Amino acid sequence: MIQDLHAHTYYSFCSSDTPEAVVEAAVRGGVKQLGFCDHNYGVGCARTDFCWNQGTRLHSDYEKTLVRYYDHMNTIRDKYKNKIRIFCGIEICTLDCEHSYALPTGADVSFFDFCLVENLDDPRSITGGDIFSFAKRCGCLTGIAHTDLFAFIKARGDDPYRYFRRMAQEGIFWELNVNYDSLHSFKSHDYVTEFLKNKEQQDIVRRSGVRLSVGFDSHIAKEYKPERIKATCAALQKAGLHLVFEGR
Numbered sequence: 001m002i003q004d005l006h007a008h009t010y011y012s013f014c015s016s017d018t019p020e021a022v023v024e025a026a027v028r029g030g031v032k033q034l035g036f037c038d039h040n041y042g043v044g045c046a047r048t049d050f051c052w053n054q055g056t057r058l059h060s061d062y063e064k065t066l067v068r069y070y071d072h073m074n075t076i077r078d079k080y081k082n083k084i085r086i087f088c089g090i091e092i093c094t095l096d097c098e099h100s101y102a103l104p105t106g107a108d109v110s111f112f113d114f115c116l117v118e119n120l121d122d123p124r125s126i127t128g129g130d131i132f133s134f135a136k137r138c139g140c141l142t143g144i145a146h147t148d149l150f151a152f153i154k155a156r157g158d159d160p161y162r163y164f165r166r167m168a169q170e171g172i173f174w175e176l177n178v179n180y181d182s183l184h185s186f187k188s189h190d191y192v193t194e195f196l197k198n199k200e201q202q203d204i205v206r207r208s209g210v211r212l213s214v215g216f217d218s219h220i221a222k223e224y225k226p227e228r229i230k231a232t233c234a235a236l237q238k239a240g241l242h243l244v245f246e247g248r
Contacts, residue, residue: 003243004229005035005089006116006145006175006215011069012042012091014183015219019076022221027083029226033245035087036073037116037215040109041101043069043090062107066090070111087113087245091145092138094118094125102126110139114244116175116215118145121152129156135172143213143244146177148191150201160201164208173244174210176236178228179217196232202239211244212236 007022008015019036026034044062073088080086090112093101103126109115115138119125127134129152135142153163167174176192195201205212214232218224236243 001033001237001243001246002031002226002230002233003033003035003214003245004031004216004218004226005033005087005114005143005213005244006037006091006177006179006217007034008038008091008217008219009036011038012219013039014042017219017221019073020079022218022224023076023080023084023086025218025221025224026226027080029224029229031084031226031229033085033087033248035089035114035213035215036076037089037091037114038069039101040066040090040092040103040107044104044107062104066107066109067111085245085248089114089116091116091118094120094127094134095122096124096126108139112140114141114143116143116145118147120144120147121155131172132166132170135170141171141173141244143173143175145175145215146189146217147175148189149174150195151191161204161208164205164210168209168211172210173213174205175213175215176232177215177217178232179215180225180228181218181220181223183219184217192232196235202241206240211242211246213244 009019009022010016044065070088077086092103092115096102153160177189180188216229
């Protein structure tokens, strides 16, 4: 299965592509499953100036914009249903800082196909490093975005196998982020490189039963590199590891 569960559109302020442009790039690249995953503050605030100047928690129409985004992505899903399988997710910022980009406490995201939680390993995260409680708050299939989980688990003093096993039991998956574009300064994630060559880490994840996802984290459709998605999905399959939504 060639799967990319991390794609951004113009709903994210750091991207300007239409959903159609993103889908077409994925289809041309041979991707079979695509997950839209725009930033919660981009979707929820709707206006760049409002987000940057006032903070996301002040937006009274936040939940309406979440629903509008989901409805829009469903029209894209229907439009391309004969070419590619599309999932509608949302990337959740958990940073409690100056501009308050974090998902508001009362915002409902349970109707999304999945969410990707970022900043789990940041001291400012509203999760407090507890993905298990936060996943229950989200109410939908939850993944951990672009985080070196082995380093995170070690810093917490937890056992990797037991941690991943609990993730598997509670339906939480781990994203391997393979971005490589100008927005990210053409830098790859070291934790992904390490995991793809570290047999011990792979064995822990395999035995735990936790599912993985692969995401290019695309913000610029013309810089999309589907070969990175294909190579990573193939490597995981060869290692006997399973993707979330595999078989669907």
